[in-house]
Amino acid sequence: MSRLAVLLLGLLTPLLVIGAPGAEATGDSERLTTLSRMPKLALVMDDLGQNDARDGRVLALPGPVAMAILPDSRHATPLAERANAAGKTVILHLPMAPADGPYAWQPQLGPTELTNRLDSALAKVPHASGVNNHMGSLMTARAQPMAALMHELQQRHLFFLDSRTHAGTVAAAAAQRIGLASLSRDIFLDDDPSPHAVAAQFRTALKLARKQGSVVIIGHPHPSTLALLERELPRLQAQGIDWVDIGQMIATRGNRAMVAHGSGGIYRSVQDQR
Template structure:
């Protein structure tokens, strides 16, 4: 009886060994993209951004002394170049303001694109008042569609309608999730980076924006090489647009639609 039981057990084990393997679940992906704003002011400082170990996106201001030169350097380094477009309350010859007619907005946008070559898209510099202007944002998104450029909503205001207008016409676009350096200390910047990493694991992706402050660059130089070990895929902003498929994250809208 005991021998019969052992033989039966061995047969069951053999059958299990030849059974179809159980379905495997693909590992959860966590994607991160990084944009550095306010570039073009200081070449030695800004070149530290180009030396960061991965696909950092460079956002260059048109009214800076080295805008064109740094855009060329970033392009040669294989980095994505964006126009960091000044918007109210920003000031200067390129800045958009709500009271300006569309003709003047177009004139300033044309001049900004000429000042920053090799641009693939734009994001707003400041813009808390301007990005709340529905008609101007609708015009901008249609103009970017015509120019084959993408748009990144920096989300400097909870009242922004920019990403919503981009989504309406299917313009390639994503929104910022985490500002790294509102508080300019290494400890605070490190905390914000960890917030972005946690968010990427939670919702599948996160878009970070930082600035070329010494504290920010020190944290990024130290921590970015560790991303892979933390289960993060660092991808460029164009691939992030594809990953998100123009859908709003939970913090930006509901059911994929920007509010």
């Protein structure tokens, strides 16, 4: 064999091993197509900012956890800064009646005071991309304040997540009416925080994701919830579930409420617990 032939063979061998040009890109495209067809899950953790150790465990979860931070909690501002630096989605967990306190939206307050409370709460939770309600069974069923809230969020380019703490909530509908980016919660993981109940709710969430194509889960930093998430979240892709951030879930759903909302036997009845 001539020296030229040996040289050419040496140059071609890596190409033969790697494959034809574009093979890697084709593989990436196929993987993306597979992911796009998988049921999707988004996870929000509520009531953060009150306990540094538990907040740290939420922050250490490996994927796109959205962190809903209470504005009147001790660690609200530093936690929001840490979450943003870690690439997590920050949400203002806005108290609503029957919740009280300096930031809570309550029925007796006028529009100016409600707006001032929203501004103050957002100042306490910097980097917030959106808002969801903490408690709120006495507020989310009221059309006028919910319409006002959605208008304020639209002006600030923030999304809204309806935690659905009351069967008569009009919050998500108010958001959809003006085209505000929004979502509604499907599953609370831990109304009953016992390990057995949390595990059962997580299984229900995965079943619902496969049934309707997506699921939005809200959990709280209970020890049982954190232990389950630390164990189960890394296994999601192997179970055929695509864990996505809130922004991608909003795009996936296109502001549409899922058929399963309000279905008896899937959701627990939650009144003033959240």
